[in-house]
Structures are given as C-alpha cells and as structure tokens.
Amino acid sequence: MSTSLSVTRIGHACQLIDIGGLRVLTDPWFTQTATYYQGEPVFSRVEDLGRLDAVVVTHEHYDHCDLDALVAGGFDLDTPLIGPGTVATIARDKGFRDVRVVEAWEATTVGELTVTATPGKHGVHEVTFVIQAGGRTVFFGGDSLRVPELDTIPERFGHVDLAILPTNGLCIRPLNLQQVVMDAEEAAGLTAALKPTLAVPHHYAFHSGQLGDRMITKGDQDPRHYADAVARLAPEIEVRLVLPGIPVLVP
Template sequence: MSTPLAVTRIGHACQLIEVAGLRVLTDPWFTQKATYYQGERVASTVADLGHLDAIVVTHEHYDHCDLDGLIAGGIDLGTPLIGPGTVATIARAKGFTDVRVVEAWEAVSVGELTVTAAPAKHGVHEVTFVLQAGGRTVFFGGDSLRVPELDTIPERFGHVDLAILPTNGLCIRPMNLEQVVMDAEEAAALTAVLKPALAIPHHYAFHSGRLGDQMITKADQDPRHYADAVARLAPEVAVRLALPGTLVTVP
C-alpha cells in the first residue's frame, strides 16, 4: 500500500500537504492589502491549521511569504521554515528560530521529509520544491516561469505523484507586459514531462483589484484552460481543480 498523500488548497499558492504523517505548509498567504486580493476564500486561519512539521517558501513576494500573517495567527516560531537565502533573511528578522536555507538542487531534511530546492525564474529570486517522504514525491511550482531545468526532475527524482503548478501567466503592465509566471499552456507542457499521477493548478484566482488589473497586472484567472491543455498534451495525467478547503487524496 502506498504511503498516504493528500493536499488541501488553503488559497492561491498556499497548500497544506500531508505525506507520511507529516504536515507541510507552502507559500503562506492569509491576509490582504491593496493590489493583492486572493480572489477566492481563504480556507483556514493559521490557528485552525494545527500542528505543522515544516513551512516551505519559494520567494519573498507578499502573496507567497506572508510571515506577518503567520505570526499574527499564532504560528510556532520554532516550526522549521525552509526557503532560499532571501526568504531566510526575512524569516530570521521576524523571529523564526529554525530557518533552513536551500538553493537550487540543495536539500534539507525534517524527520522523514526531504525538501529539495529546484530552479525557478520569476521577478525576484525564487526556488521551487521537490518534497519526498515515504516513497512519495511532490513537485511544488510556486509561481515560477517554466525553465528547462525543471524537465530534469523525473530523471533526478523518479516518479512524481503530485505536481502543483501555477497557470495564470501573470504579466506586469508597467514592464511592457513582461511575463513572470508560467501560463496554462506552459504548465501543461511541463506536466507532460513530469507525468505526475495527479496535477493540480493554483495561482490563478489572484487579482490586483479593479484599478490594479487595468494598470499593474494581466493574468488568466480560469484554471480550466490548464485542464484543457493537459487533456491535449498529456491526456494520461489526471487533473483536479481543487476549491479552497477541499481535501484531495492522491492515489
């Protein structure tokens, strides 16, 4: 029997991954401010999450690194927090006491969990993550663009059970619509390479408010575009569009 693996989408890129009895929170975002709107309900408070074995943070953007929200919600500051050096500097300054730095292809362990950073590309320094425990493997894509190094994940880590990928193709209007996040087609093409048992899109409901959407960001908010693209490019891969708060069990 396979080691149990499940994921609950809290909102945006914040996921609660449960594998081999370990509970890992990704890219926390629990609060809201001008030009940063989840666009969907946040499925849990920090307090209601319960015990966490680790927190993994891909980069320092507010919608992925809401450490103030964690602290205000009563997070245990001794919880292992894993991320690149840019995130580690912020986390230590805010009082987190077990901060572990990983850059691309470096790994750390928390009990039976191994967290390996993989390459990424975004508007700031970012890593993505491969999480492994009990013979299960999860790829967490943060909000990276698709970079060629990610195609090597299956040969480096073997079978991928779950892939969680951004899909909104976020573009920055003041930067001549420079794209900073992979879009649905790019995410589907990466899915075809990763060949996970299950793929879940995220990072699509976010918006910048009525004025911000007109002046700051442009993005695809429909995850069905990703599901349709995977159906064309990797029809053997199951896709689940998970609402916040829904527990998804990975076969």
C-alpha cells in the same frame, strides 16, 4: 500499501501537503491588501492550521511569504522554515528560529521529510521544491516560469506523484507586459514532462483589484485553460481543479 498523500489548498499558492502524517505548509498567504486580492475564500485561519512539520517558501513576495500573518496568528516559530537566502533573511527578522537555506538542487531534512530546492524563475529570486517522504514525491511550482531544468525532475527524483503548478501567466503591465509566471500552455507542457499521477493548478484566482487589474497586472483566472491544455498534450494525466478547503487524495 503506499504512504498516504493528500493536499488541501488554503488559497492561492498556500497548500497543506500531508505525506503519511507529515504536514507541510507552502507559500503562506492569509491576508490581503489594496493591490493583492485572494480572489477566492481563504480556507483556514493561521490559528486553525494545527501542528506542522515544516513551512516551505519559494520567494519573498507578500502573496507567498505572508510571515506577518503567521506571527500574528501565534504560529510556532520553532517550526522549520525552508527557503532561499532571500526568504531566510526575512524569516529570521520575524523571529523564526529554525530557518533552513536551500538554493537550487540543495536539500534539507526534517525527520523523515526531505525538501529539495529546484530551479525557478520569477520577477525576484525564486526556487521551486521537490518534497519527499515515505516513497512519495511532490513537485511544488510556486509561481515560477517554466525553466528547462524542471523537465529533469523525474530523472533526478523518480516518479512524481503530485505536481502543483501555477497557470495564470501573470504579466506586469508597467514592464511592457513582461511575463513572470508560467501560463496554462507552459504549465501543461511541464506537466507532460513531469508525468505526475495527479496535477493540481493554483495561482490563478489572484487579482490586483479593479484599478490594479487595468494598470498593474494581467493574468488568466480560468484554470480550465490548463486542464484543456493537459488533456491535449498529455491526456493520460489526471488534472484536478480544487476549491479551497477540499482535500484531494493522491492515488
């Protein structure tokens, strides 16, 4: 029997991944500000997360690195926090005591869990992650653009059981609509290359408020565009659109 694998979206890119009882929290975001709105209910409070084996953080943007919320919620600061150097500096300043720095293709282990940073590209320095344990492999795409190196993940790591990808194609209006996140079509193309058993989109409900949506950001909030693109490019791959708080079991 294969190792159990499930994922529960807390909200946005904050996911709770469980591999055979090893629990990993990704890109924590539990609060909001005047220009950062979740756009959907946040499933859990920090206080209700329970024991975690690790936290992985792709980059330092507030909606992916809400470490203040973890500290305020009484989070165990001995929990290993894994991310690039830019994140590590912030985490140490917040009081995290077991901070692991990984850059692209570097790995660290927490017990039976292996976390490997993979390339990413965004408005700031970002990595993505391959998370493995018990013969299971998860790709977590943060809010990266699609970069060619990600297509090599199956060659490097073997079969991908679960791919979690951003899909909103976020563009920054003051920067002449510079795109900083892969869009639905690009995410579908990466999905076709990764060939996961199951694909789950995220990072689409976020918005910048009524004023911010007109002046700061532009993005696609409909994950069905991704599902439709995967159905066209790789119809053999199952896509699951998931509300916050609904556990998804991966075959």
